[in-house]
Amino acid sequence: MSKLADVLQKDESDLRADWIKEQLAAVRRRDLMSDVELQTQSTELLKSIANAARNGNITDVNGPEWATVRERLTDISASRARQGFTPEETAAFVFSLKQPLFMRLRADLSKDPAAMFTELWNATVLLDKLGLMTFAAYLKTKEQLIAKQAEEMLELSTPVVKLWQGIVAIPLIGTLDSNRTQVVMESLLSTIVATNSKVAIIDITGVPAVDTLVAQHLIKTITAAKLMGAECILSGIRPQIAQTIVHLGINLSDVITKASLADALAVALQKTGKTVVKLDKQNAKAAEKKDGVDARQAGDRKGA
């Protein structure tokens, strides 16, 4: 058994006390984590490190004896990442064990400099590896968080709204890339099926720029909708975008295009056999008395 494992075993409680003191000195984040929690985590980790050091190779943290340590450390780092600790604070958790451990080794091996050097070196290697592991776990958690948010944003950014019986619209906001277009296409097509809509309006008012790729994506979506038996209207084309489209030589002649969503809705209503009429004064008063749903149904009947 190496001296390091011996020290870890023998002075566990002292080490732990010193370590926690170091940690508290290095990082004061009582707002994020209670002292009790810190103590529990430190105790558990130190115990599993001592166990692993006794049974396995002291510097081979990938060995089977170190599995518990790896697991604990990964859990702790992940939870700290979620709690909002900074990378430095998370790394300091492991690195602050260095000083107490080195002090113990120096006290125990002061008569044998060569042995002290070996043990110190082993301790350094071990703690560095554990530190790296901490950081890797921290980063992984953060990356997962980013990936999840990106995914959520993708879904948030593509709502399909029902404008009228048989008419849906999808207002696109932000840059269109392949991933997003795929989501747009899928949600639009499934909404067309779900709502039995004959006309779909794609509004690109919020799309900052249209290049050949974006245009190709749009044409693909429109063609797919057509194959399913729905008609697409492209609306919200700004003057600059109209210029770009023509300069790029993109052929949108098969697609109905309108400048504004209002124009597109008018065409859509016409295509579904409806029209919007202005109420005269008497009718307007009567319509006001009814609630919104009734008014809409009346409008439907009138149009049909």
Added chain:
Amino acid sequence: MERIPILRMGSFLLVTIQVDMHDQLAMTLQDDLTNAIAKHESRGVLIDISSLEIVDSFIGRMLANISGMARILDAQTVLVGMQPAVAITLVELGMSMPGVRTALNVEAGMDLLRELVTANRTESGDDDSEV
């Protein structure tokens, strides 16, 4: 041998594809359908593919071909109920099926078919029989 049933409804033919199409089945359907159009002197064909979940370029082309053949035999074809995934696949395969008419469901497809056949009759001045 497995066959896709072709139902006759007046001057229209109704084909519902309920199984996964394989190439031989598609060829048989093409044969059967063209024969049926000729035999019954049908004016319209409605193909319901709402249960079709997998397509490849061959099936896509076959559907376009059937539509073309029917047109030569003086029948209009409407393809109804295409699933979103199927539509996306066909578009990604580069098949936009320009000559094929589509509708959301059988009901809308029937309306479209009637409309088309009526328009066709009026155009050709052939108004000796009611649809």
